Amino acid sequence: MTAWIVLYIAASYLVGAVPFGYLAGRCGGLDLRKEGSCNIGATNAWRVLGWRWGAPVFVLDFLKGFIPVFGALHWLPFLTGDSAGWDFNTAVVLVCFAVVLGHTYTCFLGFKGGKGVATTAGVLFALNPAVACTALATWLVLVGISGIVSLASILAAVAMIVAGWWMYPLAEGGSISPQVLYIAFFTLIGLLVIFKHRSNMARLFNGTEHSFYSKKSK
Numbered sequence: 358m359t360a361w362i363v364l365y366i367a368a369s370y371l372v373g374a375v376p377f378g379y380l381a382g383r384c385g386g387l388d389l390r391k392e393g394s395c396n397i398g399a400t401n402a403w404r405v406l407g408w409r410w411g412a413p414v415f416v417l418d419f420l421k422g423f424i425p426v427f428g429a430l431h432w433l434p435f436l437t438g439d440s441a442g443w444d445f446n447t448a449v450v451l452v453c454f455a456v457v458l459g460h461t462y463t464c465f466l467g468f469k470g471g472k473g474v475a476t477t478a479g480v481l482f483a484l485n486p487a488v489a490c491t492a493l494a495t496w497l498v499l500v501g502i503s504g505i506v507s508l509a510s511i512l513a514a515v516a517m518i519v520a521g522w523w524m525y526p527l528a529e530g531g532s533i534s535p536q537v538l539y540i541a542f543f544t545l546i547g548l549l550v551i552f553k554h555r556s557n558m559a560r561l562f563n564g565t566e567h568s569f570y571s572k573k574s575k
Contacts, residue, residue, distance in 0.1 A: 359436055361436055362433065362436055362437070362448050365425075365428075365429065365432075365433070365448075365452065366448070366451050366452055366455050367455070368425070369425040369426075369429075369452045369455040369456045369459065370455040370456065370458065370459040370464075371459060371464075372421050372424070372425055372456060372459065373421055373422065373425070373455065373456035373457060373458065373459025373460045373463075373476060374459035374460065374462075374463040374464050374465055374470070375417075375421060375459075375463075375465070376397050376463050376465055376466055376470060376471075377413075377414050377417040377418055377421075378396075378397035378398055378399060378401065378402040378414045378418070378471060379397040379466060381402050381406060381410045381413070381414050382397070382402065382405070382406065382410075384410075385406050385410060387405060387406070389401055389402060389405060389406075390466075390469075392405045393405040394556075394557075394567075396471060396472060397466070397470060397471050398414075398418070398471035398472050398473075398474065398475065399411055399414045399415035399418050399471075399474075399475045400474075400506045400507075402414040402415075403415070404567070414475075415475050418460065418471070418475035418476050418479070419475045419476070419478055419479040419482075420479060421456065421459075421460070421476060421479065422456050422457065422460070422475070422476035422477060422478065422479025422480040422481075422483070423479035423480065423482055423483045424479075424483075425452055425455075425456045426449070426452055426453055426456065426479070426480050426483035426484055427483040429448065429449050429452040430449060430483065430484070433445055433448050433449060433452075436448075441535070442535060443535045445535075446535040446536070446538050446539070447535075447538060449484075450538040450539060450541070450542050453480050453484060453542050453546075454542065454545075454546070456476060456480060457473050457476055457477055457480060457546055457549070459476075460473055460476040461473045461476075461549065461553060471553075472510070472550060472553040472554060473546070473549060473550050473553060474510045474513075474550060477514075477517075477546055477550060478492070478493070480546075481517065484539070485521075485524065485539070487520070487524060488517060488520045488521055488524060488543065491516050491517070491519075491520040492513040492514070492516050492517040492520065493513070494516075495509070495512055495513045495515075495516040496509045496510065496512075496513040497509075499512055499513070500569075503568060503570075504568035504569040504570035504571070505561070505566055505567070505568045505569075506567075506569070507554050507557035507558075507560075507561065507566060508557075508561060508566070510550065510554060511550070511551055511554050511557070511558070514546075514547040514548075514550040514551050515547065515551075517543050517546075517547050518543050518544050518547040518548075520543070521539060521540050521542075521543030521544065521547075522540055522543070522544075525537070525539050525540050527540070
């Protein structure tokens with residue numbers, strides 16, 4: 358792995374680490390870490406600051422996942438010399454991990470960041486639109502039915518894992534396929550998203566989780 362690839366991975370982490378939700382809150386005179394669900398992600402930004410701040414935060418969190426991965430897919434082949442082998446796929450997957458971990462464990466806020474949903478969505482749409490659309494469809498249906506974003510996000514993460522295992526081969530020509538790296542990414546990041554929603558799961562179990570269909574949070 359060349360120094361340029363290592364620098365690109367490091368830069369991807371830093372891009373992912375930009376806390377747009379926190380910055381939006383500061384612009385609105387609030388610290389999102391102390392408001393609403395105490396999270397700097399787009400959902401809490403929308404809930405606390407309104408759609409005029411929440412929508413841009415979502416778009417920016419999405420783009421900071423999409424742009425580094427899209428760039429890696431189109432630029433790294435020139436550095437690795439191929440677009441299908443282990444070197445290329447390893448580099449791309451490391452970029453994917455870096456940008457999501459940058460968001461969820463941002464170095465700019467003491468390694469405490471968002472839950473990774475919007476940024477993971479950006480990564481997925483750059484990496485594999487079919488997997489992305491599967492997760493998105495799951496999210497939209499569940500938000501439409503329940504109005505509970507956290508529940509939709511958790512089950513969308515499960516759908517992402519299942520779709521990844523379904524669409525990517527474990528082996529090709531009798532050998533382990535480099536595509537197994539993407540299965541590992543979908544699985545680990547899906548589990549990370551679920552883990553980051555553990556407080557939401559506690560509220561779901563005791564019936565106090567916020568729903569957009571309720572007039573106010575319980």
